[in-house]
Amino acid sequence: MTISGARLVGLRKAYAGRQPAAVDGLDLELPPGGLTALLGPSGCGKTTTLKMVAGLVTPDAGDVRLDGRSIVSLPPEKRPVAMVFQKPLLFPHLSAGDNVAFGLRMRRVPLSARRSRVADMLDLVQLPQLGGRRVDELSGGQEQRVSLARALVTDPQLLLLDEPFSQLDAGLRAEMRALVRHVQRDTGVTTLFVTHDQQEAIDLADRVALMFDGRVEQHDEPRAFYERLTSLRVAAFFGGHNVVPGRTVSGRFACALGQLTVPAETPDGAGLLVIRPESLQLVDGGGLPPPNTFTAQVMEARYLGTHVTLTLDAGGAQLHLTATPTSTVASGDRVRVRIPARACIVFPADCPAAPAPPI
Amino acid sequence: MKRIVGVGVLVLGVLAPIVPLFVWAVSARWRYPALVPQEPSLRGLRLIVDPQTAAVRGVATSLAIAVAVTILASLIGLPAGRALGLHAFRGKRVIQLLLLAPALVPTLAVSLGMHVTFIRYGLADTVPGVVLAQLVPTIPYVTFVMASAFANFDGGYEQQARTLGAGSIRTLVSVTIPAVRPALVVAAYFAFLISWSEYVLTLVIGGGVVQTLPLLVFGYIQSADLTLAAALSLLFVLPPLLLVGLTSRYLTGQSGVALGFGRA
Numbered sequence: 001m002t003i004s005g006a007r008l009v010g011l012r013k014a015y016a017g018r019q020p021a022a023v024d025g026l027d028l029e030l031p032p033g034g035l036t037a038l039l040g041p042s043g044c045g046k047t048t049t050l051k052m053v054a055g056l057v058t059p060d061a062g063d064v065r066l067d068g069r070s071i072v073s074l075p076p077e078k079r080p081v082a083m084v085f086q087k088p089l090l091f092p093h094l095s096a097g098d099n100v101a102f103g104l105r106m107r108r109v110p111l112s113a114r115r116s117r118v119a120d121m122l123d124l125v126q127l128p129q130l131g132g133r134r135v136d137e138l139s140g141g142q143e144q145r146v147s148l149a150r151a152l153v154t155d156p157q158l159l160l161l162d163e164p165f166s167q168l169d170a171g172l173r174a175e176m177r178a179l180v181r182h183v184q185r186d187t188g189v190t191t192l193f194v195t196h197d198q199q200e201a202i203d204l205a206d207r208v209a210l211m212f213d214g215r216v217e218q219h220d221e222p223r224a225f226y227e228r229l230t231s232l233r234v235a236a237f238f239g240g241h242n243v244v245p246g247r248t249v250s251g252r253f254a255c256a257l258g259q260l261t262v263p264a265e266t267p268d269g270a271g272l273l274v275i276r277p278e279s280l281q282l283v284d285g286g287g288l289p290p291p292n293t294f295t296a297q298v299m300e301a302r303y304l305g306t307h308v309t310l311t312l313d314a315g316g317a318q319l320h321l322t323a324t325p326t327s328t329v330a331s332g333d334r335v336r337v338r339i340p341a342r343a344c345i346v347f348p349a350d351c352p353a354a355p356a357p358p359i
Numbered sequence: 360m361k362r363i364v365g366v367g368v369l370v371l372g373v374l375a376p377i378v379p380l381f382v383w384a385v386s387a388r389w390r391y392p393a394l395v396p397q398e399p400s401l402r403g404l405r406l407i408v409d410p411q412t413a414a415v416r417g418v419a420t421s422l423a424i425a426v427a428v429t430i431l432a433s434l435i436g437l438p439a440g441r442a443l444g445l446h447a448f449r450g451k452r453v454i455q456l457l458l459l460a461p462a463l464v465p466t467l468a469v470s471l472g473m474h475v476t477f478i479r480y481g482l483a484d485t486v487p488g489v490v491l492a493q494l495v496p497t498i499p500y501v502t503f504v505m506a507s508a509f510a511n512f513d514g515g516y517e518q519q520a521r522t523l524g525a526g527s528i529r530t531l532v533s534v535t536i537p538a539v540r541p542a543l544v545v546a547a548y549f550a551f552l553i554s555w556s557e558y559v560l561t562l563v564i565g566g567g568v569v570q571t572l573p574l575l576v577f578g579y580i581q582s583a584d585l586t587l588a589a590a591l592s593l594l595f596v597l598p599p600l601l602l603v604g605l606t607s608r609y610l611t612g613q614s615g616v617a618l619g620f621g622r623a
Contacts, residue, residue, distance in 0.1 A: 105533075
């Protein structure tokens with residue numbers, strides 16, 4: 001089977017009596033064979049979007065296309081789309097194997113073909129020999145694996161996952177992420193994955209679509225959300241950014257840290273400088289200060305094993321800096337800090353949502 | 360221990376009151392203070408085994424009506440209960456109140472009102488008319504039992520089935536009905552019982568032409584023929600007891616939620 005890509009075009013859904021619309025003009029391109037994460041705070045319309053793709057919610061406007069063919073008018077059972085929900089939802093009157101076989105039975109696949117296909121699927125999710133188990137004999141992680149196998153058994157062109165691990169504990173979640181990545185590479189099925197956990201999205205996906213208020217705010221590769229922020233809201237959602245108010249005049253940003261060089265294309269006027277704690281660098285004290293440095297007082301140094309987090313005070317502005325674990329800087333020290341110009345992003349000061357306090 | 364108590368209650372409460380019926384059914388005369396009847400009789404037995412008698416025809420009529428009512432009430436009450444239990448919608452409370460109405464208004468008033476209408480449509484004095492009339496008390500019963508079952512059912516199971524390729528009918532048959540089966544069995548059982556023992560509606564709408572078992576029993580009681588009334592009563596309690604035996608596994612607290620279909 002050829003691998004299909006999908007496109008969501010101008011999807012819109014407003015629930016009766018509720019304003020604003022849950023999903024409001026959403027566009028999203030899902031590359032063939034890719035794993036796309038649909039990330040956003042709860043209530044931003046992620047699950048509604050997923051259900052519109054699955055056919056469980058009828059959109060008010062817009063289209064869902066698989067390989068250019070519109071599927072928006074098809075009922076859920078006619079769409080080549082499978083979905084795994086937040087809860088495993090295994091049918092309790094069927095065994096684990098019969099649950100996996102459910103989709104095949106609905107497509108009237110003969111019993112012998114069903115058996116071998118179910119065995120393959122249980123192998124894929126690393127649960128061989130468990131087909132005869134009753135559903136209530138499975139652990140939470142096993143249930144979600146069976147649910148994944150059940151969704152994949154009919155060879156869907158598009159796999160939808162709606163926060164499938166949110167009810168599992170942390171260790172199991174990491175294991176399930178690894179499994180999903182393995183299964184997705186193995187089958188090559190185009191996948192759309194809903195989550196509110198940015199770590200999960202960054203870890204798992206090839207592409208991340210960050211959603212706010214029923215729309216995609218930024219759709220990019222995972223590292224772009226750390227390196228090429230497109231708005232202050234995105235920075236606020238990902239958290240951990242330092243934000244310093246100031247004013248730009250022809251590529252120079254005047255703020256509590258002093259005069260800093262920022263990317264040349266930054267427009268003049270009041271702005272907010274956004275910089276990640278990992279981008280700040282400690283520099284040696286001796287000699288002439290290199291460009292774009294400032295001095296700061298260390299308020300707190302927290303050793304966290306893999307790194308050290310410093311809380312700095314620079315001319316009244318509070319900043320966080322992530323240093324290597326070998327750093328011996330202690331609370332009360334004065335340090336010199338460099339800001340690489342290319343790591344600086346300045347947003348206009350009248351941006352709607354100011355970021356939450358960092359870390 | 361619990362089991363022994365349960366069986367004890369069943370025997371004392373349900374079976375003990377029936378014992379005198381057995382004795383009466385084979386006696387011609389049984390007066391206080393005698394412990395055994397003074398004069399035996401086979402009249403009662405003949406009434407309930409001879410296919411030529413009104414009793415056996417009454418059983419057939421009663422069974423046909425009760426089965427039809429049970430099936431129709433379940434077919435209507437299942438989707439109605441699903442809607443009430445699963446969804447919030449405008450006018451839900453009004454519908455719930457309307458469903459209670461037949462229980463609040465005296466049956467006699469309801470049946471007299473219906474009779475007028477049924478005469479106009481040629482349904483009075485017919486079996487279909489009686490079936491229709493008996494749907495009035497049975498549909499609310501089934502609907503309420505199903506609504507409470509669906510209130511504990513996670514609608515996500517149906518959505519999951521749909522995304523796995525099951526159309527709405529197959530979802531109903533393969534997922535929803537297995538989930539609410541215990542409640543459905545109980546509801547159908549109640550519908551059967553209500554129909555089986557309905558007297559007023561059958562009398563008014565059937566106009567004495569449709570002779571069900573309760574009508575015959577009342578007739579013999581009124582004519583003070585205790586032997587025939589007792590024999591007929593035995594016939595009358597038999598199907599419900601059989602049904603209890605067949606459905607007891609659903610009646611002892613094993614609900615759909617216990618099966619695992621519940622909302623977590």
